[in-house]
Amino acid sequence: MKSVHIAKIGENRNAPRVWLEGGALKAAGFEAGKQFDVLLDNEKKSIRLTVCENGTRIVSMRKRNDKVVPIIDINASQLLECFSGMNSVKVIFDNDTIYIVPVPSEKKRIERESRLMELIKSGQSIPCGSISHGGGILDHALHSGFESVGIKTKLVWANDISAEMLEHAQEHNSLWDKNTVSLAMPMQELAWDFDTLNALPETLFLAAGIPCQGASVAGRAKKGTACAEQHESVGGLVASFLAIIGKLNPSILLIENVVPYQSSASMWIIRNQLRDFGYTLHEEILNADDWNVLENRSRLCAIAVSSGLNFNLSDLSRPEKEQKRLGDILDDVPLDDSRWSEMKGLLAKQERDIADGKGFQMQVCDAESVKVPTIGAGYAKVRSTEIKVRHPVNKNLMRQVTVKEHARCKMIPETLISDNVSLTFGHQLLGQSICYPPFVAVGELIGKCLLNLKNVFKDVHVKSNSNAAYQAELF
Structure with missing residues (x-):
């Protein structure tokens, strides 16, 4: 050469x-x-x-x-x-x-689209991978959506920095089977571990919840950083993520993150690089309230589809509005249970915050509340700005929500969380996850798109004709 x-x-x-x-x-x-x-x-x-x-x-x-x-x-x-x-x-x-x-990007586009078409035509399962898997709640929601419209999928590998999270998912998440590969390592290590990446099964759909600590309002306030990329642990993960995408070449990939990530430098890098890889990116802010979820959490949903595939995220369906109450999902906690407390320390902190002009106030809800604030991964630390449940009789008493109540606030199937999990681990798993119904709907929409593959793929293939007369006419 x-x-x-x-x-x-x-x-x-x-x-x-x-x-x-x-x-x-x-x-x-x-x-x-x-x-x-x-x-x-x-x-x-x-x-x-x-x-x-x-x-x-x-x-x-x-x-x-x-x-x-x-x-x-x-x-x-x-x-x-x-x-x-x-x-x-x-x-x-x-x-x-x-x-x-x-060009290489076009070659890889043709390869991933052709392979996806073959699997859809033959009725085989779509091989899926997961980055920052956690307990696999995002993946479970998406796959539930796929299944509801008749698309078969299989989780072939899952990556997370926490081996404990992956072990819990392996035991309690029905997506896992004996062939699912567990990759307990930082994303940045996986990105350059070519031996491991080369050994992974084919991956045509990939879901990623890129760690959001650098972009979240709370994360930036805690670290005092000027931008998401300044975070010392997760600020550079956009490079690792794109390296993995370039290597594995999925046909469709989904990214979920906090809303501020949409305006980050990392997201602009993702947009431009995925375009150059031959993908079309679709973005929307999903408000859990639109799916009648108690927890009023909004998330960025970005779906990159290979450019030969037609897809429209604006076709996402939402259910009819339905009024729900916090009391509908609360456990029957005895009125004299030790978990009820006056939480004097948090009340005193609230007074200090108000005096300092910080504006932080306790979020106390009762059985009649129709919305609850976002419940984060650190909820077990008993922080002042996250939900407290007021005692039904003694208004001076409050308590934290239980792990199961936390799951119900996000409408996450309780089967995905162990009955014997610790408060710290349980709230971390749920708090770093998503509200479930919006991503079931996203899975349904992607599934419908896959069902229509035969009609929506652009025809980039031409019939082969190698006879001499045809060759002679080419110039």
């Missing part, structure tokens, strides 16, 4: 055109006046030019500053039809041979 260039596909006389000229041609043996032949391989989507004494084509030329510049002008619809829909091609210059093939 002498050199590799990326050449634009232009247009001339209403036909596609690839124009090659200059030193790369000469170095490969295609000097002005040399004869060459052309061979089209539609199946491999490639064109091969070969220097030969009795070739059917001749290298053209023009003079520039008294120097002869070789030129090859490929301007034929039939020859370049195999690159239909592409903006550029990869040109490989070798000794007496030139190969014209799709």
Whole structure:
């Protein structure tokens, strides 16, 4: 191989055109006046030019500053039809041979779309992967949506920094089976662990909850950072995430995060790089309230689909409004249970915060409350700004919600959390997760899109025809 260039596909006389000229041609043996032949391989989507004494084509030329510049002008619809829909091609210059093939991003796009089409047509399960899996609640919601419209899926691997989270998911999350690969390692280590990535099963759908500590309002306030990327632990994970995507080449991927992540530098990098990878990105803020969830949590949902697949996130359906009360999901906690407390320390802190102008106040709800504030991963620390349940008789007493009540506030199936889990672990698993129904709806929408694959894929494949007469008409 002498050199590799990326050449634009232009247009001339209403036909596609690839124009090659200059030193790369000469170095490969295609000097002005040399004869060459052309061979089209539609199946491999490639064109091969070969220097030969009795070739059917001749290298053209023009003079520039008294120097002869070789030129090859490929301007034929039939020859370049195999690159239909592409903006550029990869040109490989070798000794007496030139190969014209799709650019790497287009090659990978065709590969992932073709493979997805094969699986849908054959009725096989779509292999799925998960980054920052946690307890797998996001994945369970999405897969429930897939299943509801008849799309079969299987979780082939899951990654999380916490081995404890993965072990809990393996035991309590029905997505896991004996073949699911557990990857208990930081995302940034997985990104450069090529041995592990190469050993993973094929992945055509990927869900990722990129850690949000750097972008969340609370996280930035705690660290005093100016931007999400300044966070020392998770600020650079966008690079690791994109490296994994580039390696695994999924057909569809979903990212969920806190709303402020939408305006972060990381999200802009994701948008631009996924576009260059050959994806179309769709974004929407999902408000759990639209799905009648008690916890009023909003999340960014970004879905990247391979650009040959039509998808519209605005088609997402929402249920009819239904009034719910906190009292409908509360456990029957005895009135004299030790968990009831006056929480004098938190009340005193509230007074200090008000005096300091901080505006932090306790969030106390009762059985008649129709909304509850966001319950975070650190809820077990008994923080002043997260939900407290007021005693039904003694208004001076309050308590924390239980782990099961926490799950119900997010409408997360209680089967996904162990009955014997600790308060710290249980609230962490649920608090770093999502409200369940919105992402079931997202799964349903993606599933419907997959069901319509036969009609919505753009036709980037052309029939192969290698007879001599066809080849002779190409220039």
